[in-house]
Amino acid sequence: MDDRFNTIAGWTLFSGIVALGLASVSSHTFMADKNERPETMGYKIAGVVSSEKGAAAEVPIETLLASADVAKGEAVFKKCASCHTVTQGGANGIGPNLYGIVGEAVAAGRGGFAFSDDLKKAGGKWDFTALDHWLANPKSMAAGTKMTFAGLEVAQDRANVIAWLNTQGSNLPLPKAPAAAAPEEGKAAEAAEAKPAEGAAAAAAPAEAAKQ
Numbered sequence: 517m518d519d520r521f522n523t524i525a526g527w528t529l530f531s532g533i534v535a536l537g538l539a540s541v542s543s544h545t546f547m548a549d550k551n552e553r554p555e556t557m558g559y560k561i562a563g564v565v566s567s568e569k570g571a572a573a574e575v576p577i578e579t580l581l582a583s584a585d586v587a588k589g590e591a592v593f594k595k596c597a598s599c600h601t602v603t604q605g606g607a608n609g610i611g612p613n614l615y616g617i618v619g620e621a622v623a624a625g626r627g628g629f630a631f632s633d634d635l636k637k638a639g640g641k642w643d644f645t646a647l648d649h650w651l652a653n654p655k656s657m658a659a660g661t662k663m664t665f666a667g668l669e670v671a672q673d674r675a676n677v678i679a680w681l682n683t684q685g686s687n688l689p690l691p692k693a694p695a696a697a698a699p700e701e702g703k704a705a706e707a708a709e710a711k712p713a714e715g716a717a718a719a720a721a722p723a724e725a726a727k728q
Contacts, residue, residue, distance in 0.1 A: 574671065575671060577644050577645055577648040577671070577674070577675060577678070578644065578691040579691070579693075580671055580672055580674075580675035581644060581675050581678065581679055581690050581691050582690065582691050582692055582693035583675075583693060584672075584675045584676050584678070584679035584690070585676050585679070586676070586679050586680045586683060587680075588673075588676045589673075589675075589676030589677045589678070589679050589680030589681070590680045592668070592673050592676055592677050592680075593677055593680060593681070595665075595668075596611075596614075596665070596677075598610075599611040599663075599665075600612065600613065600614050601613045601614070601615075602614045602615055602681070602684050603615060604616075604685060607627070608626065608627050608629045611629075611663060612626035612627070612629035612631075613626060613627060613629075614681060614684070615684055615685045616684070616685030616686050617642055617681060617684075617685075617686065618642055618643075618644075618647065618678065618681055618682045618686035618688055619641060619642060619643065619686050619688050620641065620642050620686075621640075621641055621642075622635065622636075622638050622639060622640050622641060622642055622646065623635040623636040623638065623639075631662075632658060632660050632661050632662050633660060634658035634659055634660035634661060635657075635658040635660075635661050637658075638657055638658050644678060644691075647674075647678050647681070648671075648674050648675070648678065651667060651668050651674040651677060651678070652667050652668065652669075652671075652674060653666075653667040654667060
């Protein structure tokens with residue numbers, strides 16, 4: 517009886533030691549006890565930048581339009597060509613003709629095309645922001661839209677398409693990229709900031725000499 521008890525106790529102790537060892541190896545292998553955040557979080561997505569606090573912020577459509585590629589936009593629009601025409605005076609298809617659409621009223625005109633009630637309720641104009649919203653996810657703008665297209669995930673693709681559509685009868689001025697400050701201007705500004713300090717030091721010198 518004692519031998520059997522000792523055998524059971526020995527195996528129990530051995531199992532505990534093995535479990536403890538596996539837990540230690542797992543902790544070091546997968547760093548399960550690590551409290552620090554990874555240096556890089558998640559995956560990089562086109563059109564999205566990370567803030568200093570690690571939160572993702574989408575690049576404004578105006579910024580993307582400043583560097584939009586019209587030729588690439590025309591190529592991406594081929595995904596839409598099965599439902600939309602874009603020639604002047606072209607007939608509506610499954611979707612409305614899009615000639616001159618940029619800047620036009622939402623869900624209005626277009627040769628009497630039968631827009632959904634939800635899109636009519638959206639109102640406003642097809643400005644750059646509205647088009648970007650629509651192209652990203654049509655149902656997020658009008659849940660009852662008849663448009664079955666899921667949207668363009670890549671923000672730069674949307675900007676390129678909008679820039680190309682703008683050349684098809686709208687021709688609104690696109691946002692421009694902010695001009696970078698010239699190096700000479702930066703040096704001049706630094707020199708201007710340094711002059712008052714130098715002047716103050718020069719004025720202080722006679723006063724110190726008089727005290728002596």
